Amino acid sequence: MNAIPALKDVFTRGQRQSDPDTPRAPEQGGEPRVVGAVDALRDVFTRNLRQSGIYIAFVAIIGLFAWLTDGLLLSPDNVTNVFLQYGYILILAIGMVIVIIAGHIDLSVGSVVALTGAVSATFVIKQGHPSWLGVLVALGVGLLVGAWQGFWVAFVGIPAFIVTLAGMLLFRGMTLRVLHNISLSPFPTDYHNIAGGFINGVLGGNGYDVFTLVVAAVGIAGYAYSQLRNRRGRIRYQQSVEAFPLFVLRLVLVAVVVMALAWQLAHSRGLPVVLIILGILIMTYSVITTKTVFGRHVYAIGGNLSAAQLSGVKVKKVNFWIFVNMGFLAAVAGVVFSSRSNGSQPAAGQMFELDAIAACFIGGASTTGGVGRVTGAMVGGLIMGVMSNGMQLMGIDQSVQQMIKGLVLLLAVAFDIYNKRRAGAAR
Amino acid sequence: MPVEAVRDETIGVPDGEQARQTMTTTTTRTPLLAMRQICKRFNAVEALVDVDFEVYAHEVVALVGDNGAGKSTLAKVISGVLQPDSGLIEMEGETVAIPSPSAAHDLGVATVFQDLALCDNLDVTANLFLGREMTGRALLADAQMEDAAKKILRDLSSRIPSVRTQLRDLSAGQRQSVAIARTLIGSPRIVVLDEPTASLSVAQTAEVLTHIQGLRDLGLGVVLISHNMNDVRAVSDRIEVLRHGRNNGSFDASSASYEAILAAITGATHQGYRSVPRFA
Numbered sequence: 001m002n003a004i005p006a007l008k009d010v011f012t013r014g015q016r017q018s019d020p021d022t023p024r025a026p027e028q029g030g031e032p033r034v035v036g037a038v039d040a041l042r043d044v045f046t047r048n049l050r051q052s053g054i055y056i057a058f059v060a061i062i063g064l065f066a067w068l069t070d071g072l073l074l075s076p077d078n079v080t081n082v083f084l085q086y087g088y089i090l091i092l093a094i095g096m097v098i099v100i101i102a103g104h105i106d107l108s109v110g111s112v113v114a115l116t117g118a119v120s121a122t123f124v125i126k127q128g129h130p131s132w133l134g135v136l137v138a139l140g141v142g143l144l145v146g147a148w149q150g151f152w153v154a155f156v157g158i159p160a161f162i163v164t165l166a167g168m169l170l171f172r173g174m175t176l177r178v179l180h181n182i183s184l185s186p187f188p189t190d191y192h193n194i195a196g197g198f199i200n201g202v203l204g205g206n207g208y209d210v211f212t213l214v215v216a217a218v219g220i221a222g223y224a225y226s227q228l229r230n231r232r233g234r235i236r237y238q239q240s241v242e243a244f245p246l247f248v249l250r251l252v253l254v255a256v257v258v259m260a261l262a263w264q265l266a267h268s269r270g271l272p273v274v275l276i277i278l279g280i281l282i283m284t285y286s287v288i289t290t291k292t293v294f295g296r297h298v299y300a301i302g303g304n305l306s307a308a309q310l311s312g313v314k315v316k317k318v319n320f321w322i323f324v325n326m327g328f329l330a331a332v333a334g335v336v337f338s339s340r341s342n343g344s345q346p347a348a349g350q351m352f353e354l355d356a357i358a359a360c361f362i363g364g365a366s367t368t369g370g371v372g373r374v375t376g377a378m379v380g381g382l383i384m385g386v387m388s389n390g391m392q393l394m395g396i397d398q399s400v401q402q403m404i405k406g407l408v409l410l411l412a413v414a415f416d417i418y419n420k421r422r423a424g425a426a427r
Numbered sequence: 428m429p430v431e432a433v434r435d436e437t438i439g440v441p442d443g444e445q446a447r448q449t450m451t452t453t454t455t456r457t458p459l460l461a462m463r464q465i466c467k468r469f470n471a472v473e474a475l476v477d478v479d480f481e482v483y484a485h486e487v488v489a490l491v492g493d494n495g496a497g498k499s500t501l502a503k504v505i506s507g508v509l510q511p512d513s514g515l516i517e518m519e520g521e522t523v524a525i526p527s528p529s530a531a532h533d534l535g536v537a538t539v540f541q542d543l544a545l546c547d548n549l550d551v552t553a554n555l556f557l558g559r560e561m562t563g564r565a566l567l568a569d570a571q572m573e574d575a576a577k578k579i580l581r582d583l584s585s586r587i588p589s590v591r592t593q594l595r596d597l598s599a600g601q602r603q604s605v606a607i608a609r610t611l612i613g614s615p616r617i618v619v620l621d622e623p624t625a626s627l628s629v630a631q632t633a634e635v636l637t638h639i640q641g642l643r644d645l646g647l648g649v650v651l652i653s654h655n656m657n658d659v660r661a662v663s664d665r666i667e668v669l670r671h672g673r674n675n676g677s678f679d680a681s682s683a684s685y686e687a688i689l690a691a692i693t694g695a696t697h698q699g700y701r702s703v704p705r706f707a
Contacts (some may be wrong), residue, residue, distance in 0.1 A: 291566045303546035310544040312529035313559035370548035
C-alpha cells in the first residue's frame with residue numbers, strides 16, 4: 001500500500017517537470033520538456049512508438065528475413081533486386097498516398113500501368129519510333145487518363161471508388177485493344193535501361209562505385225539537417241520532442257541503414273536508375289505535400305471537406321489535379337514496369353493498385369483521409385517489398401505469401417487504430 | 428498587417444463606446460453592409476421574405492429569432508454560401524454580388540459557421556490561413572504565417588498553447604477562439620458569428636464574448652447570431668428579430684426589455700424593420 005503514494009509522487013513530479021511554464025532547475029539544462037523517468041518510459045512506448053513505430057517495424061522485418069534467409073536478403077545483388085522489383089509499386093504509392101490523404105481511393109492504377117506500357121510498346125516496338133517518344137506518349141496517356149477520372153470525381157461528383165473501378169475495367173479493356181491480346185517485346189536497349197540500367201563508375205572506385213556512396217552521404221546529411229531544424233522549431237514552440245539521445249539514435253540508425261544499403265549497391269552493379277527516379281520523385285512529392293498550398297489543401301479536404309469548402313479552398317480543382325497527378329505517376333510506373341519486364345503484356349500490372357494501397361495504409365495513412373505522409377508510404381511499400389522478396393528467397397509457397405501479406409496489412413492498420421484510440425483516451 | 432491599421436484608429440481612445448461615438452459624429456453613417464428586401468426560397472419554403480438588415484462599423488448587431496426564423500440563411504447569404512433570389516446587397520453604399528465564400532472574403536466579410544469550419548488534422552496556423560495561405564517562392568511561408576498567427580491570437584488574448592498544436596488537441600472553447608481568430612486574417616470589415624457559444628461551458632462562453640467585444644473595439648461590424656438572450660444582451664448594441672423569415676422588430680440593446688424582445692421572437696408583437704438613425 002505504501003508504494004501507491006510514492007508512485008503517485010513520481011507521476012505528479014514527472015508532470016510538473018514536463019510543464020513548460022514551470023521554472024527549470026539548472027541541472028536540467030536547456031531542454032524545454034524534461035521528462036521524468038515514468039514519463040520518459042511512457043513516451044517511448046506511446047508517442048515514440050507511434051511516430052517511429054513504422055521504422056522500428058521495418059528494421060525488425062529486415063532483421064527477421066535477413067536471419068531467416070541466412071543473410072541472403074542483404075546480399076548486394078538482392079538489395080538491388082528489391083528496388084528493381086518494387087520500384088514501380090513505390091512510384092504508385094507516392095500518388096496513391098496523396099489520393100488517400102484527400103479521402104479518395106484509386107483502383108485503376110494497375111490497368112493504367114498496363115495501358116501506358118502498352119501504348120509505349122506499340123510506339124517503340126511495333127512502329128519503331130525512338131524510345132523517348134514512347135516515354136512521352138505514355139506520360140501523355142497517363143495525364144489524359146488522370147484528367148478523365150479527375151473530371152468525373154471532381155466535377156460530376158461521383159465517388160472515386162466507382163470512377164476508378166470503372167476505370168480499372170475501361171483501361172484494362174483498352175490495353176487489350178491496343179495490344180490485340182498479344183505481348184510485345186523486346187524494347188531497344190536505351191528503353192530497357194530506364195529501369196534495368198545502372199550508374200556505375202562515374203567517379204571511379206575499383207568495384208566500389210564512389211558515386212553511389214557520395215549520393216548516399218549527401219542524402220543522409222540533408223536528412224539530418226532537416227530533422228535538426230524541425231526539432232529546433234518544435235523546441236522553440238515548446239512542443240514535446242523525443243529525448244535527445246533517442247533523437248540521435250534515430251538519426252544514427254537511419255544513417256547506418258542508408259550507408260549500408262549504399263555500400264551494398266556500390267559493390268554490386270552500382271546505382272540503379274530506378275532508384276534515382278524514385279529519389280527525385282520522393283523528394284519532389286515530400287515538398288509538394290508538406291510545403292505547398294496544393295499539399296495543404298489536399299490535407300484540408302481529407303480532414304474536413306465542408307470546412308475546406310467554406311474556407312475558400314477550390315475543392316473541385318484540387319481533386320481534379322490529384323487524379324491528374326495520379327495518372328501521371330501511374331504512367332511513370334508504367335514506363336518503369338514495361339522497361340523492367342522488357343515488353344508489354346495484356347495482363348501487366350494486375351493487383352498493383354492493391355499493393356500501392358496497402359503500402360499507404362501500412363505507412364500510416366488513415367482510411368478516413370487527412371492523415372498520411374509520402375515517406376510513410378515509401379516505408380510501407382518497402383515493408384511489403386522486403387517481405388515478398390524474403391519469402392520468395394525462402395521458397396515459401398505463393399499461397400502462404402499472400403496470406404501473410406494480408407495479415408500484415410490488417411495488423412498494421414489495427415495497430416494504428418489502437419494507438420490513436422489510446423492517444424485519444426490519454427488526453 | 429491590415430488589422431494593425433484598423434487598430435491604430437482607436438489608439439488613444441481607451442473605450443470602445445467612446446470610439447463609436449467619435450465615429451458617429453465624424454462620418455456620415457453609411458452602413459458597412461446593407462441588405463434590402465432580401466428573398467430566399469427553398470422550393471416551397473420561404474426562408475427569407477423582404478428582409479432588411481444593416482451593419483455599421485464599431486457595432487455588434489445581434490440577429491435573434493426562433494428555430495427556422497431564417498437567421499442562418501441570412502448569415503449564409505452574407506457570407507456568399509447562398510445566393511438570394513431577389514434583393515440588393517450594398518457594401519458601403521455600393522451594390523455588390525457575393526457569389527462565393529471567397530468573394531465574400533475579398534469584400535471583407537468573414538464568417539464563423541455554426542458547424543466550426545476547421546480541420547482537425549491541421550495545426551492552428553494552418554487552420555487560420557486555410558484558403559488564403561501566404562507563400563514565398565511558390566512554397567508556403569510557414570514562419571511568416573506562424574508569426575502572424577501568434578500576433579492575432581495575442582490581439583484576441585486567446586489562450587492557445589502553441590500555434591503548432593493540432594486542432595484535435597484543443598478544447599471546444601479554444602477551437603472557437605481559433606475560429607474567431609480566423610476571421611481576422613486578411614482585412615475583414617464585417618464578422619459574422621453563427622451561434623458561437625452554442626456548445627461551450629460558462630467560462631468558455633465568457634471568453635468568446637470577450638473576443639466579440641475585441642472585434643468591435645478593432646472597429647469591425649459584428650453580426651452575432653444566437654439563441655442565448657443573455658449572451659446577446661451582454662455584448663450587442665442592437666438586436667434585430669426575425670420571425671418566419673421576416674423582420675419582426677429592432678431593439679436598442681441597452682434600453683429594450685427582455686419581455687419586449689421575447690414577444691417579438693415568439694410573434695406576440697408584430698413590427699417591421701426600423702431604419703436608422705438609432706444612436707441619435
